[in-house]
Amino acid sequence: MTRLLFILILLLPLCAVRADAASPDVERYSDIDSLKAELSSRPLHLIEGIWRFPYNGALVLIERDDRSPRFDDADTYRMVVLRSPSRSLLPGTVMGTLAGTSTKGTYSASLFTDSDGGSRLMKSKAFTLTLSGDSRLVFKRRGKKLNLQVWRMIPYLSRLYIRTTGSDAGNDDGCVKEYPMPVDGPLDPVYL
Secondary structure (H helix, E strand, O other): OHHHHHHHHHHHHHHHHHHHHOOHHHHHHHOHHHHHHHHHOOOOOOOOEEEEOOOOOOEEEEEEOOOOOOOOOOOEEEEEEEEOOOOOOOOOOEEEEEEEOOOOOEEEEEEEEEEOOOOOEEEEEEEEEEEEOOOEEEEEEOOOOEEEOHHHHOOOOOOOOEEEOOOHHHHHOEEEEEEOOOOOOOOOOOOO
């Protein structure tokens, strides 16, 4: 009897994970057409909508976050995964949060940049997101620019290894707006 009870206790977390996988958030964020209908039914800010990462085809939704505490009516946004090249990331996984800054079209963001190999995102990093026109969102990582690596000094204690981590090569990271259609027009026009 105790063995059966022990096995049931071990299987209980597995049942909870399966119940979480079928949560209403997964169903809501997996149906992109109903999300488009929901977005078209309300007035949107420029940052809100469905965005695509061009380098891997991932789709994310940026929406106003009504669950966060509001200070002086400041709008905060959530970035939610709709479709990912990683099969372990389920639709509805929150990728990060954004908040407006004093500059128009610039947002301060805290985004998760790594996963645990499963459906959980981790390692939150600070970014600055800038709207370029109406159709492009450029990501710039904030943080330290110099990295001191002490472990490289071990064989030769007289040398010091400092590496710069910030460069302009990372400025090409970002998203392209999918929905609603940008005012600038289509990103790749089709000519007759």
